[in-house]
Amino acid sequence: MKKILIPAIIFLSFLFADCQSKPVPRVYDTDTFTMVVESAEIMAGDTFVVEHMDMIRQSIVRSTSSFVAQEDGHVMIEDTIPSFSELRLKCIGKTSDYGLTFYVEPGQDLLLNAPSLKHMDVVPKGGFYQDKVLREYFLSEAERDSRIKKCMDDLNFYTQNRNDDSISVLIDRVLAIQKRTPEDWKYIRSILYRKDCPVAAYMYAKEVGLYDMKSNKIDRHWRKLNPEVKQSGAGQWYSNIVNIRKSLKKGAKATDFTLSCTDGSTVSLHELRGKYVLLYNWGICGYVLQSAPDLINLHEKYPENLEVIALTDSQTFSSISSTENPDPVTAPLLTLLNQNWKTAVNDRSGNEQITIDYLMTFTPCVVLISPNGRIVRWGDAAVLKTANRRLR
Numbered sequence: 001m002k003k004i005l006i007p008a009i010i011f012l013s014f015l016f017a018d019c020q021s022k023p024v025p026r027v028y029d030t031d032t033f034t035m036v037v038e039s040a041e042i043m044a045g046d047t048f049v050v051e052h053m054d055m056i057r058q059s060i061v062r063s064t065s066s067f068v069a070q071e072d073g074h075v076m077i078e079d080t081i082p083s084f085s086e087l088r089l090k091c092i093g094k095t096s097d098y099g100l101t102f103y104v105e106p107g108q109d110l111l112l113n114a115p116s117l118k119h120m121d122v123v124p125k126g127g128f129y130q131d132k133v134l135r136e137y138f139l140s141e142a143e144r145d146s147r148i149k150k151c152m153d154d155l156n157f158y159t160q161n162r163n164d165d166s167i168s169v170l171i172d173r174v175l176a177i178q179k180r181t182p183e184d185w186k187y188i189r190s191i192l193y194r195k196d197c198p199v200a201a202y203m204y205a206k207e208v209g210l211y212d213m214k215s216n217k218i219d220r221h222w223r224k225l226n227p228e229v230k231q232s233g234a235g236q237w238y239s240n241i242v243n244i245r246k247s248l249k250k251g252a253k254a255t256d257f258t259l260s261c262t263d264g265s266t267v268s269l270h271e272l273r274g275k276y277v278l279l280y281n282w283g284i285c286g287y288v289l290q291s292a293p294d295l296i297n298l299h300e301k302y303p304e305n306l307e308v309i310a311l312t313d314s315q316t317f318s319s320i321s322s323t324e325n326p327d328p329v330t331a332p333l334l335t336l337l338n339q340n341w342k343t344a345v346n347d348r349s350g351n352e353q354i355t356i357d358y359l360m361t362f363t364p365c366v367v368l369i370s371p372n373g374r375i376v377r378w379g380d381a382a383v384l385k386t387a388n389r390r391l392r
Contacts, residue, residue, distance in 0.1 A: 284333065294381070
């Protein structure tokens with residue numbers, strides 16, 4: 001951490017040397033960060049929101065703070081955060097749904113110069129972004145995202161105008177940009193494997209800890225981090241992910257849960273002792289469409305020995321259950337809702353903890369729990385094959 005941060009006074013005097021007409025942030029309490037956003041597109045009265053992201057559930061916003069530009073050209077944002085945080089910045093009415101994602105710790109000061117508020121494909125200055133290697137990485141990712149968004153804007157335009165030739169060309173162009181070369185992956189790994197950078201540690205924990213099935217890899221990597229990174233907010237979050245992954249290893253005692261189901265009933269793990277329990281987290285996903293028939297077949301083959309609990313988020317549940325005339329994509333998903341197993345909405349009040357305890361951050365995430373309440377396997381759709389072998 002000491003290698004990344006510089007004293008706030010030195011940083012601010014350098015950062016705002018040529019901005020004397022702009023308000024200069026003061027030094028705030030330890031739980032506060034500041035960001036000055038500059039753009040010719042900012043008008044007095046524009047509202048900016050900072051969305052505080054849940055770093056495990058990713059798509060769920062923990063809270064939102066609002067700030068209003070007092071003058072044209074810039075806005076001062078000063079917000080409180082408990083520790084290392086992943087935040088998303090938007091300007092109401094001017095920014096796309098994605099906004100700008102950035103990382104910050106209490107006490108840091110950032111400057112954002114955004115030529116365009118629509119996409120804000122820019123990288124802040126200050127805070128973690130003073131690290132030259134990290135900044136260059138984010139600049140390269142921002143440039144790549146910018147090209148993808150430009151293609152997507154063009155694609156939406158030609159889709160509305162039914163220009164099939166241009167649509168085909170643009171789809172190929174987007175796929176070409178998205179495709180990573182071996183050199184790209186080598187560069188990304190060189191960033192993620194850094195031992196001296198809290199942001200790199202967080203990104204590694206998120207990419208590997210939340211999605212990779214090989215839990216020993218994340219444990220080994222965490223132990224190699226520099227002591228100051230382990231003690232940082234990002235390092236402590238990483239440590240929490242390591243501990244959750246250990247609780248999901250084969251043979252570990254499964255964490256108990258009580259879920260409110262869509263039919264008005266509740267279901268608890270401790271009530272299901274003596275039966276295998278299969279948690280199946282699903283969404284609108286190609287892999288879900290592929291594995292859904294196997295799940296249904298498994299449930300029909302072993303009704304006495306297997307309890308299936310299907311989980312999905314509220315947006316997916318609402319969109320699928322309200323579809324009167326499902327198209328070929330959503331029809332199989334509607335079938336999942338019509339089964340006689342238990343279905344629970346995982347972001348409904350009271351149900352949220354299961355996403356954290358079982359790291360259900362992807363779809364399909366499948367967990368098989370033994371009749372004596374032990375983890376058999378945590379992972380993707382391949383767990384269904386494990387369940388079939390166990391239940392024969």
